[in-house]
Amino acid sequence: MFTPVISGTGVFTPDQVVTNAELVEAFNAYADKQNALNAEAIAAGEVEPIGHSSEEFIVSASGIKQRFVMDKSGxxxxxxxxxxxxxxxxxxxxxxxDMGVDAxxxxLAQAGVDASEVDLVICAASNHERAYPAIAVEIQQALGAGGFGxxxxxxCSSATFGIQAAxxxxxxxSVKKALVVNPEICSAHLEWRDRDCHFIxxxxxxATLIERKEDAQGDHFEILSTRCLTQFSNNIRNNNGFLRRTREGTGALPDRRDMQFMQNGRKVFKEVLPIVSxxxxxxxxxxxxxxxQLKRLWLHQANKTMNDFIGKKVLGRVPEEGEQPNILQDYxxxxxxxxxxxxxxxxxxLTPGDLGVICSFGAGYSVGSVLVKRA
Known part of the structure; x- marks a missing residue:
């Protein structure tokens, strides 16, 4: 048996940014157009008008101030x-x-490892741009890695589940070096026209490189143990898979809302937090x-209030500055x-001996945690 370690991580960040101010301006323009088109139905009480969004609402609801996207024009x-x-x-x-290879x-550069030494690539993500051939195999080829993918x-738990598998x-x-890659084009399955979620x-x-401890050339974290849990729930759902349904007798695609990210936020908040903690x-x-004994909690970045709640439950107190870092405001x-x-x-x-937990959670419901120690 070998000791697996995380010896390198990488992040690809798109070069396009959408600020809350830009998003609110676009959403409110959309809302005004729709309300004007449906003015008669709204006046008759047959259709609810679309309310405006605001920067204050977005920050209060999520802690998000901006997001990076692959295409902001659309x-x-x-x-x-x-x-x-x-x-x-x-x-x-x-x-x-392209996104995954960059990460x-x-x-690999951080770990001082050549791609040819990698013998496993796992592409773990919430949505894939096609069903097959596997994205992981394409990434494997583009990198010049060996083995399989x-x-x-x-x-949202794909990264930690992938880390457990690797x-x-x-x-x-069975493998010596593995890459767990998480390319997320979340903008493509978000309904930007829905005020309740358009900012999320x-x-x-x-990308995370995992290898044997004896092979690690630089700073690394020992993976002490991993733990995964799933419990079925429909409260977070996305029907936009490769089986695209059509309207009976027309051949036309149905309204996009049924195909995109959908969530019952209140139920998710109430049910997921106790499960994760x-x-x-x-x-x-x-x-x-x-x-x-825990020095750091690296939590799934879904909502600042959720993370603050989990951090307090796990540590038994309000987390101190840096103990439970958030990147939501930027990403x-x-x-x-x-x-x-x-x-x-x-x-x-972190210094040698320090312990931390990487945890992600989301639809499924699913929760994955990775206990690591700075070596």
Whole structure:
């Protein structure tokens, strides 16, 4: 048996930013147009008018101040309100591949590892741009990696579930070096025309290199243990898979709202928080780790209030500055990539022996946690 370690992480950040001010302006223009088109029905009480959004509402509801996206022109067009991502030819690399390769190369550079040494690539994300061939295999080829690759989807928990799978294979000896890649084009499955959720998501890609401890050349974190949990719920759902339904007898695509991210926010908040807090505390207890031994919590970046609640439950007190870092204000919710961004940006200051937990949670419901120690 071998000890798996995280020896490198990388983050690809799109070069386009949508601020709350820009988003509010576009959304309110869309709302005004729709209300004008439906003025008679609204006056007759047959249709509810679309209310305006505001910067204050977005920050209060989520803690988000901006988000990075692959295409802001389509998102900010009041007549469109979703990204204009050009379809690529079959012989061209996919969008997720380009994003993922950038993050992988950064993780490899940090660890001082050549891509040819990698013998496993897992592409773990909440949505994939196609069903097959696997995005992971395309990333494997683009990098020049060996071995094999496969895709997996556990929504916002995909990164930690992928880390568990890779760590288990490294631990057993079936692979030596693995990349877990999380390319998230969340802007493509968000309904930007829905005031309740139009501000939530951003785009990004992360990568985590996992290898045997004896092979690690630089600073690294030992993966002490991993723990995953799923419990079915319809409260977070997305029907925009590769099985695209049509309206009976017309051949036309149905309204986009049925195909995009949907969530019953109140139920999610009420049900998920106890599950996540219990999961992390149970994982720590199994490994004999007390809350006061934990130096850092790298949580899924969905909502600041949710993270503050979980941090307080796990630590038994309000987290001190830096103990539970948030990157929401800059990146928004990036699904599975959020906890890895937080780890990438807020882990270098830990000293040997320090313990931390990487945790992601979301649709499913699903929760994944990774207990690590700075080596």
């Amino acid at each position: 998102v900010l067009d009041p007549d469109r309100m979703y990204p204009a991502l050009a379809e690529r030819a079959d012989d061209a690399p996919g969008i997720m591949t 992988c190369r950064k993780a 496969f895709d997996m989807n556990v929504a 760590a288990d294979m490294v631990r057993s000896g 998501f951003g785009d990004v890609a992360t 219990k999961h992390i505390l149970g994982h720590m207890a199994e490994e004999g780790v007390a809350p006061d 928004a919710n990036t699904s599975s990539a959020g906890s890895i961004i937080a780890f990438d940006k807020y882990s270098a200051d």
